[in-house]
Amino acid sequence: xxxxxxxxxxxxxxxxxxxxxxxxxxxxxxxxxxxxxxxxxxxxxxxxxxxxxxxxxxxxxxxxxxxxx
Amino acid sequence: xxxxxxxxxxxxxxxxxxxxxxxxxxxxxxxxxxxxxxxxxxxxxxxxxxxxxxxxxxxxxxxxxxxxxxxxxxxxxxxxxxxxxxxxxxxxxxxxxxxxxxxxxxxxxxxxxxxxxxxxxxxxxxxxxxxxxxxxxxxxxxxxxxxxxxxxxxxxxxxxxxxxxxxxxxxxxxxxxxxxxxxxxxxxxxxxxxxxxxxxxxxxxxxxxxxxxxxxxxxxxxxxxxxxxxxxxxxxxxxxxxxxxxxxxxxxxxxxxxxxxxxx
Numbered sequence: 001x002x003x004x005x006x007x008x009x010x011x012x013x014x015x016x017x018x019x020x021x022x023x024x025x026x027x028x029x030x031x032x033x034x035x036x037x038x039x040x041x042x043x044x045x046x047x048x049x050x051x052x053x054x055x056x057x058x059x060x061x062x063x064x065x066x067x068x069x
Numbered sequence: 070x071x072x073x074x075x076x077x078x079x080x081x082x083x084x085x086x087x088x089x090x091x092x093x094x095x096x097x098x099x100x101x102x103x104x105x106x107x108x109x110x111x112x113x114x115x116x117x118x119x120x121x122x123x124x125x126x127x128x129x130x131x132x133x134x135x136x137x138x139x140x141x142x143x144x145x146x147x148x149x150x151x152x153x154x155x156x157x158x159x160x161x162x163x164x165x166x167x168x169x170x171x172x173x174x175x176x177x178x179x180x181x182x183x184x185x186x187x188x189x190x191x192x193x194x195x196x197x198x199x200x201x202x203x204x205x206x207x208x209x210x211x212x213x214x215x216x217x218x219x220x221x222x223x224x225x226x227x228x229x230x231x232x233x234x235x236x237x238x239x240x241x242x243x244x245x246x247x248x249x250x251x252x253x254x255x256x257x258x259x260x261x262x263x264x265x266x267x268x269x270x271x272x273x274x275x276x277x278x279x280x281x282x283x284x285x286x287x288x289x290x291x292x293x294x295x296x297x298x299x300x301x302x303x304x305x306x307x308x309x310x311x312x313x314x315x316x317x318x319x320x321x322x323x324x325x326x327x328x329x330x331x332x333x
Binding site: 018021024030054 | 227228245250316320327
């Protein structure tokens with residue numbers, strides 16, 4: 001951990017690139033689950049719900065991991 | 070244009086077939102060699118040759134080719150490795166990061182070299198191989214530094230959130246770290262290079278057709294315009310090529326850094 005002290009703020013910017021996978025994973029995963037439920041039950045509610053929950057959770061993870069310090 | 074395109078000698082828009090040239094050697098075997106594979110080999114030889122020549126008789130005060138090579142090496146060391154991983158770990162992973170950066174850049178560069186005209190990273194083989202290498206390294210480094218259990222815990226269970234939320238969060242973290250990361254690494258490089266190549270083929274193909282094949286003076290100025298656009302996009306492509314090499318290498322460093330430390 002002490003190794004990180006000699007870094008400046010640039011690495012914070014670099015981390016932003018790594019967030020992309022989190023932001024993709026949320027909607028993709030829970031949207032996918034919603035889609036599967038929709039095909040089983042019929043309708044188009046769960047995919048929308050899944051996408052929204054996934055997106056919110058993704059942003060929440062970003063906040064938890066990087067937003068609060 | 071559609072009418073022109075439908076004629077046999079007419080304009081042929083670029084298609085995905087560009088990336089599947091006919092086999093030249095060992096057709097039908099897993100070792101099939103086509104034009105793109107030959108470009109990969111050529112660019113690798115050029116890259117190795119460049120560094121061999123540059124570092125043949127290294128001087129303390131570098132000049133010429135050595136200076137150029139050291140500028141490149143210093144960029145990876147200072148702006149990527151030490152910047153993201155810090156001095157100690159940066160040094161540890163420098164050989165890997167340097168290799169990735171220059172390999173991606175060199176293989177991208179063939180996209181704007183006349184007569185090669187094909188970024189050899191525009192087929193999935195190279196991007197996928199490098200992404201898997203990154204994937205293996207950051208997971209290995211993480212497990213080695215933290216131990217398997219703590220490594221998985223730090224990846225899948227971000228600290229300090231209400232327990233029921235882990236039901237939603239942990240699957241996302243799993244998909245994000247272990248599935249989406251290698252996927253986005255591969256696709257980002259691959260798609261950028263495919264799109265860049267298609268753009269150049271489109272403009273230069275159109276310029277060639279409008280200037281020399283359409284047989285109409287009215288279309289010639291459009292051909293000149295298309296050639297100009299192709300030239301501008303070639304410059305743009307030069308930028309994209311080095312940028313993609315940078316992004317790939319930087320993400321490798323960021324993933325390794327994340328894996329080495331439990332807390333972000």
